[in-house]
Amino acid sequence: MTTMVLSGNEACVEGALRSGVRFFAGYPITPSSEIAEEMARRLPALGGKFIQMEDELASMAAVVGASLAGLKAMTATSGPGFSLMQENIGMAVMLEAPCVVVNVQRAGPSTGWATWPAQGDVMAARWGTHGDHPAIVLTPWSVKESFELTVRAVNLAERLRTPVILLSDAIIGRLREKVDLPPSVPVVDRPRPAMAPDHYRPYAGGPDGVPPMADFGTGYRWYATTTTHNERGYPVGVDAAAAEGLLKRLHSKIHDHQDEVVLTEGRWLEDSEVVVVAYGSVARSALAAVKQARSRGLKAGLLRLVTLWPFPSQLISQVAQRIRGLLVAEMNMGQMVEKVREASCGASEVWSVARFNGQYLMPEQILDKLEEVRRAWR
Amino acid sequence: MALMRNRDMVERYFRRGALPTTWCPGCGLGTATGAMVRAIDQLGLDADKVVIVTGIGCSGQVYTLLNFDGFHGTHGRALAAATGIKFANPELTVIAPMGDGDCAAIGGNHFIQAARRNMDITAIIMANQAYGMTGGQYSPLTPMGSFTSTSPYGHIEPPFDMCALAIAAGATYVARGTVYHTQELVRLIARGIAHRGFSVIEVLAPCPVQFGRRNAMATPVDMFRQLQRATVSVREAELHPEAIGGRAVRGVLREVEGPEFTAEYEALIRRAKGDTHG
Numbered sequence A: 001m002t003t004m005v006l007s008g009n010e011a012c013v014e015g016a017l018r019s020g021v022r023f024f025a026g027y028p029i030t031p032s033s034e035i036a037e038e039m040a041r042r043l044p045a046l047g048g049k050f051i052q053m054e055d056e057l058a059s060m061a062a063v064v065g066a067s068l069a070g071l072k073a074m075t076a077t078s079g080p081g082f083s084l085m086q087e088n089i090g091m092a093v094m095l096e097a098p099c100v101v102v103n104v105q106r107a108g109p110s111t112g113w114a115t116w117p118a119q120g121d122v123m124a125a126r127w128g129t130h131g132d133h134p135a136i137v138l139t140p141w142s143v144k145e146s147f148e149l150t151v152r153a154v155n156l157a158e159r160l161r162t163p164v165i166l167l168s169d170a171i172i173g174r175l176r177e178k179v180d181l182p183p184s185v186p187v188v189d190r191p192r193p194a195m196a197p198d199h200y201r202p203y204a205g206g207p208d209g210v211p212p213m214a215d216f217g218t219g220y221r222w223y224a225t226t227t228t229h230n231e232r233g234y235p236v237g238v239d240a241a242a243a244e245g246l247l248k249r250l251h252s253k254i255h256d257h258q259d260e261v262v263l264t265e266g267r268w269l270e271d272s273e274v275v276v277v278a279y280g281s282v283a284r285s286a287l288a289a290v291k292q293a294r295s296r297g298l299k300a301g302l303l304r305l306v307t308l309w310p311f312p313s314q315l316i317s318q319v320a321q322r323i324r325g326l327l328v329a330e331m332n333m334g335q336m337v338e339k340v341r342e343a344s345c346g347a348s349e350v351w352s353v354a355r356f357n358g359q360y361l362m363p364e365q366i367l368d369k370l371e372e373v374r375r376a377w378r
Numbered sequence B: 001m002a003l004m005r006n007r008d009m010v011e012r013y014f015r016r017g018a019l020p021t022t023w024c025p026g027c028g029l030g031t032a033t034g035a036m037v038r039a040i041d042q043l044g045l046d047a048d049k050v051v052i053v054t055g056i057g058c059s060g061q062v063y064t065l066l067n068f069d070g071f072h073g074t075h076g077r078a079l080a081a082a083t084g085i086k087f088a089n090p091e092l093t094v095i096a097p098m099g100d101g102d103c104a105a106i107g108g109n110h111f112i113q114a115a116r117r118n119m120d121i122t123a124i125i126m127a128n129q130a131y132g133m134t135g136g137q138y139s140p141l142t143p144m145g146s147f148t149s150t151s152p153y154g155h156i157e158p159p160f161d162m163c164a165l166a167i168a169a170g171a172t173y174v175a176r177g178t179v180y181h182t183q184e185l186v187r188l189i190a191r192g193i194a195h196r197g198f199s200v201i202e203v204l205a206p207c208p209v210q211f212g213r214r215n216a217m218a219t220p221v222d223m224f225r226q227l228q229r230a231t232v233s234v235r236e237a238e239l240h241p242e243a244i245g246g247r248a249v250r251g252v253l254r255e256v257e258g259p260e261f262t263a264e265y266e267a268l269i270r271r272a273k274g275d276t277h278g
């Protein structure tokens, strides 16, 4: 165990390098640039590759290319760059190219407020790229978790051959905390083909839906194509069944592994009338608020979403059935509250406390809202 | 050197069942693809180590014909993806055939940055002066005054000279050929692939169906005649510069040594590791 004082952005680099990331392509943008700078400094000594591309479209395309050539690949950005990356995040989904995209969120829309935090990209992370596609989105609430979730993101990307998005924010990215780093981390490598090239079908899912992936240049001579393709990687033409099969497999390979993907943390869930649902940096305020509320005799709990997507609908619905109200705390105009409302399906009341002026959502504001809920219930 | 016969080429380098192509009769893309494959053959490259990176459009179909690792991604991003592939594994020979819409319009910035960066990638611009697949709209290479589906009153923008652009941006090998001058084209492409650095070969390849028929060149023969008339070899151009008269110059237009990106990066890795002997 080594103890270090790191920022969230630095912890993210540490986690990436330890889980085997050896390729980084990116474009400078506040507040994520430290990730690129650290990568530029540290990758070469590990034999890894760093490149600053001409924009985020190119960065994401280069990441996908490097992934196909066999390296664990990553990029990092913030809002405006995240918008540009969406095109080739879709490409990574379709090619099933493992990779990690870190979005250190800042206040938007558009250029917005570059140095101020927000959680405005939670829906963009889910639906930013066009078409029906699955998404895995993880969101850390501390420096330590920035490290842990980056490791997890890299491993999930490799395990399931999919892009994974790590949704940090300007607070977590630049927060410095003491972290105990383990001597080693679990490292997962993408499945590679065991069969001879003649028998290789690059998009045949196998029992768990994840096709083995041959590195380019190893004699398998396969096509990685964003065109809707069959198991061989050829365009489907008029074969509707093959097109449908591809889409279903792209989704089921994620959803069949929900237990590996969906992470949440609950506090006092068994003993609550009202549960605050929060994620990322705001969950820190939420925990403080819940503790204070309990000391005032209000039966409050915390449900922290670590995985935002796939959304833990089932858990929300179970919790909703036991309690009287859910309070969703977030730094946007209320994006996840709608998902929570949908999952609770009328079983409990759903309240919202939202802040979207570039200021941190403070414990007092959540506590005030909890008191408002209590008054309403009198 | 005699060119490999079609049958041998198809047997050795084409995916079984790939033919016939989906391209229109008289399209220049087949000849351009054949020239690329013959160039690969002449160089005796290990086919396992060749990666074909394409964009979107009629030229984006090239990968589906061939028995190499193939990449077919988003429109305009072929060179950005190729950069990731080549940088991740410099042992690979990365060749990116692209259309002119792909390379010069939506991918224009990637093109000039790739030329400046000088990574050892071969860009083949299959220039048909229009967007074929989407119905013959004008591209950055469409000549002024010509008619396309989005310039029904005549095109009012001047075109790019892609070779001049590549030279200005720093590409270390730049050549222009046509699908009419096939022997020469194979040589130009082979020399580009063998060149260590970013290579650009602009291949004038007619699109009779979407471009020619709107511009008084309804048959492939008309279009091939045009390639013959509208180009001049580099040697002739040097001997009689006064006679070029607006024709496009064919041949090697630039060939220089320059610091190649992946080699520079290998040296950087050695420095970062503190290996002073490296």
Ligand code: SF4
Pocket (backbone or CB within 6 Å): B022, B023, B024, B026, B027, B028, B029, B058, B128, B132, B133, B206, B207, B208, B209, B210, B211
């Ligand atoms: S539209 Fe033009 S470029 Fe496309 S296949 Fe037909 S002739 Fe060739």
